[in-house]
Amino acid sequence: MSSTVAIPATEARRRLGALPLTLLLLAGLAGTALFAGARFGLVLALGLGFGLVLEGLRFGFAGPWRAMIERRDPGGILAQLLSIALVAAVALPLLATYPDELVGAQGRIGWAMVGGAFVFGAAMQIVLGCGSGTLVNAGSGNAVALVALPLFCVGSLLGSIHLGWWTELGALPPIVLSGGAGLALTLVALAAVAVLVVALAAPGTRRIQRHHLLAAVLLAGLAIGNLVVAGQPWGVVYGLGLWAAKGAAALGADLSGSGFWAAPVNAATLHGSILTDYTSLTNIGMILGAAWIASHRAGSLDQPAPRLPLRGWVAAALSGLVLGYSSRLAFGCNVGALYSGIATGSLHGWVWFAAAFAGSAFGLRLRPWAGMEGKR
Amino acid sequence: MTRRHIMFAACGLLAAMLALDLRASPPNPYNAPAVLALGSGAAPVGGFCGAPAGLPGS
Numbered sequence: 001m002s003s004t005v006a007i008p009a010t011e012a013r014r015r016l017g018a019l020p021l022t023l024l025l026l027a028g029l030a031g032t033a034l035f036a037g038a039r040f041g042l043v044l045a046l047g048l049g050f051g052l053v054l055e056g057l058r059f060g061f062a063g064p065w066r067a068m069i070e071r072r073d074p075g076g077i078l079a080q081l082l083s084i085a086l087v088a089a090v091a092l093p094l095l096a097t098y099p100d101e102l103v104g105a106q107g108r109i110g111w112a113m114v115g116g117a118f119v120f121g122a123a124m125q126i127v128l129g130c131g132s133g134t135l136v137n138a139g140s141g142n143a144v145a146l147v148a149l150p151l152f153c154v155g156s157l158l159g160s161i162h163l164g165w166w167t168e169l170g171a172l173p174p175i176v177l178s179g180g181a182g183l184a185l186t187l188v189a190l191a192a193v194a195v196l197v198v199a200l201a202a203p204g205t206r207r208i209q210r211h212h213l214l215a216a217v218l219l220a221g222l223a224i225g226n227l228v229v230a231g232q233p234w235g236v237v238y239g240l241g242l243w244a245a246k247g248a249a250a251l252g253a254d255l256s257g258s259g260f261w262a263a264p265v266n267a268a269t270l271h272g273s274i275l276t277d278y279t280s281l282t283n284i285g286m287i288l289g290a291a292w293i294a295s296h297r298a299g300s301l302d303q304p305a306p307r308l309p310l311r312g313w314v315a316a317a318l319s320g321l322v323l324g325y326s327s328r329l330a331f332g333c334n335v336g337a338l339y340s341g342i343a344t345g346s347l348h349g350w351v352w353f354a355a356a357f358a359g360s361a362f363g364l365r366l367r368p369w370a371g372m373e374g375k376r
Numbered sequence: 377m378t379r380r381h382i383m384f385a386a387c388g389l390l391a392a393m394l395a396l397d398l399r400a401s402p403p404n405p406y407n408a409p410a411v412l413a414l415g416s417g418a419a420p421v422g423g424f425c426g427a428p429a430g431l432p433g434s
Binding site for chain 2: 021034035036037038039040042094098100101102103104105106107138139140141142143146149150174227228229230231232233235236237238242243246247250265266268269271272273274275276277278279284287288291294295300301302303304305327328331332333335336337340341346348
């Protein structure tokens with residue numbers, strides 16, 4: 001009897017608790033549009049959309065890769081490939097038609113880029129969160145992600161400071177698959193990877209779940225929107241490094257000696273408002289969008305924080321630092337390099353994919369050693 | 377400690393960062409770009425994870 005009374009009361013309290021967050025999000029959107037500019041309010045709205053879709057439809061990158069490696073379940077990866085293909089089908093023609101207004105996610109293939117992607121893949125499996133995953137997980141109340149996130153920012157800053165040295169080890173100029181031929185090549189390559197993962201899949205797993213299918217389409221729409229509104233693709237790592245750079249500058253650090261932060265574009269974002277930096281806005285939106293979903297999902301926020309051994313928390317913190325550093329060297333994470341890189345024709349996205357997937361297989365073997373789960 | 381506390385901590389840290397940044401670098405709405413980059417006639421100028429031409433590492 002008491003439980004029948006308690007459930008509606010809990011539900012009412014949950015809904016009441018979520019109301020301030022809803023109002024805060026609406027006020028944040030309006031405030032950003034009013035005090036920074038309509039474009040920036042729109043980019044924040046896109047970021048909220050990313051967070052709502054990723055958390056609401058349980059779409060991610062680290063988890064599906066783990067499912068493929070450990071259980072040969074390709075559904076999540078197939079959804080990722082579909083989403084990238086949808087973006088490419090629109091983005092590549094747009095980039096070819098409007099080269100003066102839009103830019104793709106270009107990166108240089110080199111030793112540091114390949115190594116960075118491998119290390120990123122390993123670290124993202126230790127914390128089970130990639131670039132977008134760490135943001136979304138932190139917003140939805142995941143303690144491991146909240147520990148990793150600040151150090152992700154610091155790692156990204158350190159990586160940006162050392163980027164010139166690492167790139168001098170050897171790197172090709174950006175190679176871009178552009179125009180109709182580039183689109184055809186990208187779609188054929190995505191289809192080939194899809195065929196490969198389906199061929200390797202365990203029986204009975206060769207399908208995309210409906211919620212992942214919906215997420216793939218919605219994410220593609222949001223990513224195209226990001227390109228049209230901001231003039232650049234969806235990214236994550238730059239904003240996180242910027243947050244740490246701003247923090248360092250506020251504490252008295254002089255970043256003018258850094259080749260990266262002295263470059264005109266980066267110096268302008270460093271001295272400008274976070275509310276005028278596109279990747280920061282989508283990052284903020286992802287955290288808040290995930291928080292909104294979690295606050296509306298019954299029982300989600302009442303779960304206790306995980307009980308990890310001390311080395312598990314240390315591993316989470318170090319993995320965050322490594323995620324930030326390695327993704328800066330790799331010219332992006334799963335979003336900026338893999339998703340946006342491939343979708344806008346950058347060859348480094350494909351190399352990132354191969355290196356990070358190999359790193360993921362290695363990282364999964366490190367999880368028990370890192371104290372993140374029981375020994376297998 | 378529950379996930380609710382962690383979610384509030386994440387949102388709180390975000391709010392603190394934004395408040396400090398707004399005080400140090402207030403945005404100027406009069407410098408706002410066109411609503412959409414596509415069709416604006418202006419070159420994209422934002423920072424990005426990749427390596428646009430002209431930056432170290434490019």
